Amino acid sequence: TLRHRVDFTDCAVEAGGWLWVSSGQVHQYVPDDLTTTRGTIVIWQPGFVLADPPFDQSPLLPTGPHARAARLTLRHLTHEYADLASLPLDAHLQTLRMLLSVLLLRLSHVRPDPVSSAPADDTFRRYSAALERDFRTSHQVADYAAALGYSPRTLTRATLAATGTTAKQYLDARILLEAKRLLVHTDATAADVSRTLGFGEPTDFAKFFRKREGRTPLEFRAVARGQT
Structure with a gap:
């Protein structure tokens, strides 16, 4: 193992x-x-x-x-x-x-595919690709829905079928993951990470991060690097 x-x-x-x-x-x-x-x-x-x-x-x-x-x-x-x-x-x-x-x-084919229709699967793939390209600048599901020609509800149904999470949860998880990567594997400040990920103010990023991770960005960095 x-x-x-x-x-x-x-x-x-x-x-x-x-x-x-x-x-x-x-x-x-x-x-x-x-x-x-x-x-x-x-x-x-x-x-x-x-x-x-x-x-x-x-x-x-x-x-x-x-x-x-x-x-x-x-x-x-x-x-x-x-x-x-x-x-x-x-x-x-x-x-x-x-x-x-x-x-x-x-x-x-080792693991059975999630139960979903082909159109929903294609919808999620398009959403996932657009999100991967634009998550640093666009944090609203409605923006992706408008750009792709879907309703926010359609994106949420497709994302739930593919991942078990809503479209907003999937988007927030991607932003949070990138924040963690930058905090642990670079020496960027929290303010630098905030700007890189498209937050208007460092305080907005700090609130976003703490709500989902349960600690501040710098507290997360210290724990992940074994400094506390």
């Missing part, structure tokens, strides 16, 4: 398990585990394959046919990655793309 911390959330990957860590997330290991644990890390550049991060990024533990297929695909992918000389470069890269796509597709 290998313990991880991804964006301030602790999780453990059991033998045979998988964990998706997205670009931009802060990923840490528990050092003691690294002396006894073996595994494979598969890393690719954005755009190498068309695959979006799963909405639920908790560890996966394939069983039965899924486990056997994932192991087989990983072995094949590892072999092709190392066998650079036997194919022209374009064919080699295409082989890797196909095998990685197969691996990701297989893993995407």
Whole structure:
């Protein structure tokens, strides 16, 4: 078992398990585990394959046919990655793309998808993409709804179906996560973080943070860095 911390959330990957860590997330290991644990890390550049991060990024533990297929695909992918000389470069890269796509597709079916209609799923994907682009400057669900051509209620229904939270809760959670990243992994002041995240006044940011985290930004930084 290998313990991880991804964006301030602790999780453990059991033998045979998988964990998706997205670009931009802060990923840490528990050092003691690294002396006894073996595994494979598969890393690719954005755009190498068309695959979006799963909405639920908790560890996966394939069983039965899924486990056997994932192991087989990983072995094949590892072999092709190392066998650079036997194919022209374009064919080699295409082989890797196909095998990685197969691996990701297989893993995407280990956990049943949330019950939702296709239109709602597409609505949430559009909202999530717009939020990721604009959360530093736009903090109101109504703004996203207007830009995307939906009503706020439609965005909330789609977000509830995909994540179990409302559209506003999903937006606030993304702002809070970025605030935590900046507080812990940079030396920016609380006022700097407030400006970066689009708050009009540092006091507004402090109220937002304390309401959702239960402590001030600087108190959170001290605890997260082990200074108190």
